[in-house]
Amino acid sequence: MPPAFPGAPAPLAYPLPPWRSPASGVSTAETLVLVALVLQVIGAVALGAAVGAVMAVAFAFPFAATVAVVALLLALLAVVVLLYFGYTSSYLRIKKGDLEGAKTPTLVLGVVGLFLMLVPGILYLIAFFKLDSALELERWNAALAASVRTTPQATMNAPYWVGMATVTCATCHSASPLGYAFCPRCGGRLG
Numbered sequence: 001m002p003p004a005f006p007g008a009p010a011p012l013a014y015p016l017p018p019w020r021s022p023a024s025g026v027s028t029a030e031t032l033v034l035v036a037l038v039l040q041v042i043g044a045v046a047l048g049a050a051v052g053a054v055m056a057v058a059f060a061f062p063f064a065a066t067v068a069v070v071a072l073l074l075a076l077l078a079v080v081v082l083l084y085f086g087y088t089s090s091y092l093r094i095k096k097g098d099l100e101g102a103k104t105p106t107l108v109l110g111v112v113g114l115f116l117m118l119v120p121g122i123l124y125l126i127a128f129f130k131l132d133s134a135l136e137l138e139r140w141n142a143a144l145a146a147s148v149r150t151t152p153q154a155t156m157n158a159p160y161w162v163g164m165a166t167v168t169c170a171t172c173h174s175a176s177p178l179g180y181a182f183c184p185r186c187g188g189r190l191g
Helices: 022-057 062-096 099-116 118-150
Strands: 166-168 175-177
Touching (some): 022 099, 062 118
């Protein structure tokens, strides 16, 4: 490994901004799933009310009312099953930190939800993408942390252009990559 340039500034280590941390994506996904669950509960209550209203009209049109009641009960059953599936497979897994396990059920709920209740389906799909980006950011952070731990100390504080052709700044006498118009350290004109 080539040695670090003498007098070269150490790179600054900035923490990730809060909107780029995996936790923000996870909390957003958790909130979206929770809102989708609440909307599903509201939809189930509305379907239950519709079943009651159709049953009240059943005396005038018995056959049509029976078909409508069966259809509404099946829709209500589907919403309740999706509600249970969403709570146990998506929301609870996100709460426990099992993001990988929550990803697929959230996607399934989003696709199925588009056909049953549009808005919860869209919210589930957005939550899926938030989970996916949070997982990708966690993987990236883990890889970055692993590379920092395994990088030799001699090159860790060296600029990225170590080993490349350089030009020396006339103002501060630090090395800069060949082809730069200005010095990254002092801003002086190079060449």
